[in-house]
Amino acid sequence: xxxQGTSGSAPHDLDALADRIKxxxxxxxxxxxxxxxxxxxxxxxxFQAWLDAGYHGEMAYMAAHGTKRTRPAELVPGxxxxxSARMNYLPASVGNDWxxxxxxxxxxxxxxSVYARGRDYHKVLRSRLQQLAERVQKEIGEFGYxxxxxxxxxxxxxxxxxxxLGWRGKHTLLLNREAGSMFFxxxxxxxxxxxxxxxxxxxxxxxxxxxxxxxTQAIIAPYKLDARRCISYLTIELHGSIPLELRPLIGxxxxxxxxxQLFCPWNKFAQRASVDDFEVRNGLDSASMVSLFAWTxxxxxxxxxxxxxxxxxxxxxxxxxxxxxxxxASSMRGDEGIVxxxxxxxxxxxxxxxxxxxxxxxxxxx
Numbered sequence: 254x255x256x257q258g259t260s261g262s263a264p265h266d267l268d269a270l271a272d273r274i275k276x277x278x279x280x281x282x283x284x285x286x287x288x289x290x291x292x293x294x295x296x297x298x299x300f301q302a303w304l305d306a307g308y309h310g311e312m313a314y315m316a317a318h319g320t321k322r323t324r325p326a327e328l329v330p331g332x333x334x335x336x337s338a339r340m341n342y343l344p345a346s347v348g349n350d351w352x353x354x355x356x357x358x359x360x361x362x363x364x365x366s367v368y369a370r371g372r373d374y375h376k377v378l379r380s381r382l383q384q385l386a387e388r389v390q391k392e393i394g395e396f397g398y399x400x401x402x403x404x405x406x407x408x409x410x411x412x413x414x415x416x417x418l419g420w421r422g423k424h425t426l427l428l429n430r431e432a433g434s435m436f437f438x439x440x441x442x443x444x445x446x447x448x449x450x451x452x453x454x455x456x457x458x459x460x461x462x463x464x465x466x467x468x469t470q471a472i473i474a475p476y477k478l479d480a481r482r483c484i485s486y487l488t489i490e491l492h493g494s495i496p497l498e499l500r501p502l503i504g505x506x507x508x509x510x511x512x513x514q515l516f517c518p519w520n521k522f523a524q525r526a527s528v529d530d531f532e533v534r535n536g537l538d539s540a541s542m543v544s545l546f547a548w549t550x551x552x553x554x555x556x557x558x559x560x561x562x563x564x565x566x567x568x569x570x571x572x573x574x575x576x577x578x579x580x581x582a583s584s585m586r587g588d589e590g591i592v593x594x595x596x597x598x599x600x601x602x603x604x605x606x607x608x609x610x611x612x613x614x615x616x617x618x619x
Contacts, residue, residue, distance in 0.1 A: 270393065271447045274336060277388050281381045282528045283338040284436060285429075287416035287450040291325040291335050291442070296411045303477070310481040312490055318406035328406060329399045331444040336385070337409075337416040339429070339436040340378055342368050344532050345525040352515050358505065360581045361591065363542045363574065365562070366485070366509030367435065370538055371531035373561040378402040378439040386441050397444035402437070409438045420455040423475040424463035424513040430456060433520035456519070463513035469502045472513065484510035488573045489565055494605055495576060500612065505542060505577040507570075508562055534560065542581070543594045546574045571598065571606045579613030587617050 271288055278286030300323060309315040321328040325335060343351070344367075358364050368374060382400040390396060401407045410427050414420055418438070419429035426434045457475075464472045471482035480486040484506050487495050495503070514520055526532075535556050548556065550567040557563040562570070575598070578591050585591060595617075598610045 267445070267447050270389070270445075273392065274385070274389060274447075278336075278338050278385055281385055282340060283381070283385075284341050284432060284524060284527070285418055286336060286338045286385075287413075287418050288447050289335050289337060289412055289416035289449050291332055291412070293323045293325070293408055293411050293415070296408060297323040300408070306479075308477075308479045308481065310486060310490065311492060312480065312486075314406075322406035322408055323411075325407065325412075325442050329397075329442045331397050332442040334443050334445060334447050334449070335412045335416065336441040336443060336447075337413045337418055338378075338382065338385075338439050338441075339413065339418050339427075339432075340374075340381075340439070340528070341432060341436045341524045341526045342371075342374065342531045343435045343523050343525050344371065345527075345529070346532060347525070351523075352520065355511065355515050358539075360505060360584045361541055361543065361578075361588070362505060363508075363537075363540050363545050363577060364504070364506045364510075365537050365540075366511050367538075368437070368531070369508055369561045370533045372534075372559050373563075374437045374531070375402050375404060375561070376559070377528065377530045378437055379404070382439050382441055386443075389443075389445075393445075399442050400439070401442065402439035407440060407442075409440060412440055413438050415452055417450040417453050420453060420457070421476060422463065422517065422519075423457050423461065424467075424472055424517070425476060425478045426514065428457070428517070428519050430519065431522055431524070433523040434514050434517060435520060435523040460518065462516045462518065466512050466516040468504065468506075468510070468512060469499055484512075488569075492569070494608060495572065497612070500576050501580060503576055504580050507542065507545070507573040507577045508565070542574050542577045543590050546571065546578065546594050546598070568603045568606060571601065571603070572609045575606065575609035575613045579609075579616035582613075582616040582618075587619075592617055592619060 275286045304316050326332045379402045386398050413427050419427040422428040428434050469482040471479050473479050484503055488508055553567040595610050595614050601607055
């Protein structure tokens with residue numbers, strides 16, 4: 254990585270470039286863009302302790318890259334700065350009462366994390382970050398960079414926090430006073446010594462709403478998450494059977510979980526997306542579990558093309574929904590439509606699906 258377009262640049266030239274980068278980012282749909290150095294030595298001990306405790310579960314990729322995750326210059330040699338950006342994802346079409354609606358889904362409704370109801374954010378952010386990098390290149394000439402969006406060993410929250418995009422909440426997500434936490438993060442690692450922005454202070458105070466409301470008590474202490482208990486991990490990252498003791502706690506959350514965000518006071522300030530990519534597709538904000546459980550693998554692949562949900566595959570999709578249908582027994586025990594849907598999957602070729610279907614039927618007393 255050798256910056257060819259910035260050699261000899263005066264400090265005021267870099268100041269002006271940083272300002273333009275931020276303005277271009279907003280033009281591309283980002284809510285905010287900040288810049289930081291890449292010294293994450295302060296985060297390294299805590300991250301290693303988290304790994305040593307096994308809190309990452311089956312997410313082997315979290316431990317697979319040695320120190321590169323906390324040392325961006327090892328991941329991309331020559332890196333001296335990170336351009337960190339956030340993009341709001343709350344659909345523009347939701348009303349001001351969106352949080353109360355999310356908290357009141359009926360027992361037979363499939364609850365899917367808000368971020369996953371539209372287009373895959375990886376594609377959206379990566380494309381726009383690439384456009385931003387190319388805009389910089391057009392301005393200054395060739396320079397070294399790499400674009401990332403939850404796609405490599407990069408500590409995105411740590412970089413964003415250091416850049417001043419927000420502070421790390423007790424649920425471990427980034428929080429912003431003007432936008433809550435309903436946004437995605439992405440970054441461009443660059444070899445340009447741009448001026449850096451300053452971090453901001455934390456504003457969680459004594460609040461523990463996210464800890465108190467977590468259905469599985471996965472937030473075992475402020476700023477410490479045991480991913481093995483997190484519903485997002487259980488429904489997305491876990492490849493095998495969901496532990497029996499955790500199934501009843503999942504409720505009807507079939508892909509991810511937003512509870513720690515829904516009950517966070519700062520999300521009353523959550524901002525709507527400025528792009529339409531995150532608008533709801535296939536009615537995934539209100540679909541019944543029975544209807545989604547009936548999807549064939551071909552329908553799953555076709556209807557969820559371009560969706561982040563597609564990555565879990567049809568087998569885990571059915572596993573998750575079977576658990577939700579079983580938990581619907583808390584208020585809809587023995588419902589004919591639910592029981593019939595479950596029985597239709599009793600001969601599914603996947604042993605894992607059959608296991609979860611049998612469990613679900615057991616919840617209905619069958």
